[in-house]
Amino acid sequence: MGQLDNKVAIVTGATSGIGETIAEMFVAEGARVVGVGRRTEEGRALEERCGDALSFIRTDVSNENDVIAMVDHAVKRFGQLDCLVNNAGFGVPIASVTDLTGEQFDATFATNVRGVMFGMKHVAPIMMKQKSGSIITIASAAGLRAGISTHIYAASKAAVIQLSANVGAELGSYNIRCNSISPGAIVTGIFAKSMGVAEPSAADRVTGVVEEMFATVQEIPRAGQTRDIAATAVFLASDASSFITGQDIAVCGGFVPYGKMGWTEAVEGRQELARRIKAELGANT
Numbered sequence: 189m190g191q192l193d194n195k196v197a198i199v200t201g202a203t204s205g206i207g208e209t210i211a212e213m214f215v216a217e218g219a220r221v222v223g224v225g226r227r228t229e230e231g232r233a234l235e236e237r238c239g240d241a242l243s244f245i246r247t248d249v250s251n252e253n254d255v256i257a258m259v260d261h262a263v264k265r266f267g268q269l270d271c272l273v274n275n276a277g278f279g280v281p282i283a284s285v286t287d288l289t290g291e292q293f294d295a296t297f298a299t300n301v302r303g304v305m306f307g308m309k310h311v312a313p314i315m316m317k318q319k320s321g322s323i324i325t326i327a328s329a330a331g332l333r334a335g336i337s338t339h340i341y342a343a344s345k346a347a348v349i350q351l352s353a354n355v356g357a358e359l360g361s362y363n364i365r366c367n368s369i370s371p372g373a374i375v376t377g378i379f380a381k382s383m384g385v386a387e388p389s390a391a392d393r394v395t396g397v398v399e400e401m402f403a404t405v406q407e408i409p410r411a412g413q414t415r416d417i418a419a420t421a422v423f424l425a426s427d428a429s430s431f432i433t434g435q436d437i438a439v440c441g442g443f444v445p446y447g448k449m450g451w452t453e454a455v456e457g458r459q460e461l462a463r464r465i466k467a468e469l470g471a472n473t
Contacts, residue, residue, distance in 0.1 A: 190216070197272070199224060200225070202231070206376060217426075220266045221241060223245075250306075259314070270321055271323070272307050272308070274304040279296065280295070280338055300347075312359060322364070324368070326368070328341070329444050331345030335451040335454060345370070352367065369420050371417050371439055373406060374416070375412065376398070420439050
């Protein structure tokens with residue numbers, strides 16, 4: 189028996205990193221999953237690994253028509269919809285506020301906030317009708333602590349934490365739970381991608397560099413892993429969390445309450461990470 193037997197979930201950003209691990213763990217726990225992403229080759233590979241329990245659909249969550257098609261696909265393919273995991277994310281290089289651009293702001297908020305809102309908007313009628321459901325949004329420690337990430341990314345993640353809680357206030361009477369998860373220093377390729385030092389497939393291959401640097405930035409002496417976030421998502425999607433809503437869970441190894449990193453350390457750390465990633469990529473070409 190799995191924790192998610194007989195449940196159907198949509199997982200956005202499922203072609204790499206946290207989303208990929210969530211999709212795979214959901215399937216392992218008995219769920220049927222619609223995996224969502226913009227990288228078709230990686231999506232098809234995920235579909236092949238998971239078999240009939242997972243169906244991939246290429247989706248840009250910032251496009252409302254794509255989100256409508258995503259939700260329709262889930263219901264037509266699996267007959268119901270019990271959970272939405274808003275995981276798709278976008279980041280930009282760290283920079284001074286004096287150097288930020290409107291284009292960076294629009295691109296980040298289009299995926300990180302508007303995409304989350306569209307997902308909530310279009311799964312809500314289905315869940316309201318069946319009077320059950322779990323909506324999980326992947327936020328970030330950057331939405332809880334200032335000075336540890338890029339300004340625009342941090343603002344977008346703070347926005348979705350509040351959006352999730354606010355929507356939860358409306359939907360609670362329908363037995364729909366809305367919660368968010370704020371990962372800390374988790375080993376994924378998003379850091380290399382957001383810094384512009386690697387294209388997506390290459391970024392996913394240099395996570396060993398990220399793991400080494402992230403091992404000492406929080407009280408628990410190891411880097412966070414995607415499975416740490418996926419396990420929390422399984423709990424929030426399962427009936428074990430049936431009385432939990434409007435919450436943000438920081439899965440950060442103690443980084444949010446105890447970490448000492450500030451803006452200067454964050455900038456210097458990302459510069460060093462970029463240097464090491466470039467060196468690693470150069471060594472492997």
